[in-house]
Amino acid sequence: MLVIKNASFSYTSNLVLKDISFNISTGANLAIIGESGSGKSTLLKLIYGEYDLDQGEIFWKDTQILGPKHNLVVGYDFMKYVSQEFDLMPYISVEENIGKHLSRFYPEEKAQRTTELLKVVELETFSKTKVKNLSGGQKQRVAIARALAKQPEILLLDEPFSHIDNFKKQSLRRSVFKHLKEQNITCVVASHDKNDVLGFADQMIVLHDKRIIAKDTPQNLYKHPKLPLVASFFEEFSIIDDQIYYAHQLKIVERSDLKAIVKQCYFNGNSWLIEAKYNSDFIFIEHKDSLEIASEIYLKIER
Numbered sequence: 001m002l003v004i005k006n007a008s009f010s011y012t013s014n015l016v017l018k019d020i021s022f023n024i025s026t027g028a029n030l031a032i033i034g035e036s037g038s039g040k041s042t043l044l045k046l047i048y049g050e051y052d053l054d055q056g057e058i059f060w061k062d063t064q065i066l067g068p069k070h071n072l073v074v075g076y077d078f079m080k081y082v083s084q085e086f087d088l089m090p091y092i093s094v095e096e097n098i099g100k101h102l103s104r105f106y107p108e109e110k111a112q113r114t115t116e117l118l119k120v121v122e123l124e125t126f127s128k129t130k131v132k133n134l135s136g137g138q139k140q141r142v143a144i145a146r147a148l149a150k151q152p153e154i155l156l157l158d159e160p161f162s163h164i165d166n167f168k169k170q171s172l173r174r175s176v177f178k179h180l181k182e183q184n185i186t187c188v189v190a191s192h193d194k195n196d197v198l199g200f201a202d203q204m205i206v207l208h209d210k211r212i213i214a215k216d217t218p219q220n221l222y223k224h225p226k227l228p229l230v231a232s233f234f235e236e237f238s239i240i241d242d243q244i245y246y247a248h249q250l251k252i253v254e255r256s257d258l259k260a261i262v263k264q265c266y267f268n269g270n271s272w273l274i275e276a277k278y279n280s281d282f283i284f285i286e287h288k289d290s291l292e293i294a295s296e297i298y299l300k301i302e303r
């Protein structure tokens, strides 16, 4: 189990995280979400041992994770961290990057492992390409494969699919997270993207104003978002009588006490997102068709 206990951290005098506590069971996937600058990357770096905590403790099983004050070399063999910068070697090939830390005394195993990981990140056709000739998204996939090469016990991923196009993203996510579950690798993912979280995370924490403001399963946080910040991570929402409702919970009906005026319509694929004015507030409704601007609509709330 990974245990973070009362961790606080500041960059010089700028306090970024205060009293952060949570546990992650071995093999579980935990997502860290929060606005830009809320400290997600910093928290990953603290778990990796890149910085010294001001206060608190981090343990992986019986090993205390310590920062550079206590360790000459940052990091631990059982843990890998894929940062937003990738840190790859540009002048060698994709397969050489992935196999960099695998023993050359076992060439067959090294080749087999490299092939397996090329498959996980769907980069088989680029195995011989020099990394400097890859796109940002392809580099990101090499970085993930390289982190997995020596089978870590914990994998820390910072916005792991942010550079990858929408065509590839869905299948790549499934492939990587399936591999982590099959290998029982504990995973901590910092993300802005609900699609990295909803179908894959066992638990998620929400960072805001230096603290954890929510921690639960994605299902529970989605169904019962107590705070607008949590709801906003998932979908467009409205606040009516101090309650949070997602756009799909507001239905247009013939007549009701909830009257609104259509202000704008946005095509959303399977449906339209209708922006409307209700009293003095803007609200959002999911509807099958576009509506005439300035028309009156009546709403029913589906809880």
Ligand SMILES: Nc1ncnc2c1ncn2[C@@H]1O[C@H](COP(=O)(O)OP(=O)(O)OP(=O)(O)O)[C@@H](O)[C@H]1O
Binding pocket: 011, 014, 016, 034, 035, 036, 037, 038, 039, 040, 041, 042, 043, 190
């Ligand atoms: N090396 C650093 N030195 C000083 N301050 C830093 C450093 N790195 C980050 N910060 C500050 O710490 C705060 C948290 O940054 P962090 O990168 O952890 O946020 P984040 O949630 O990962 O943001 P994003 O989603 O934009 O990646 C920010 O206010 C940032 O400016």
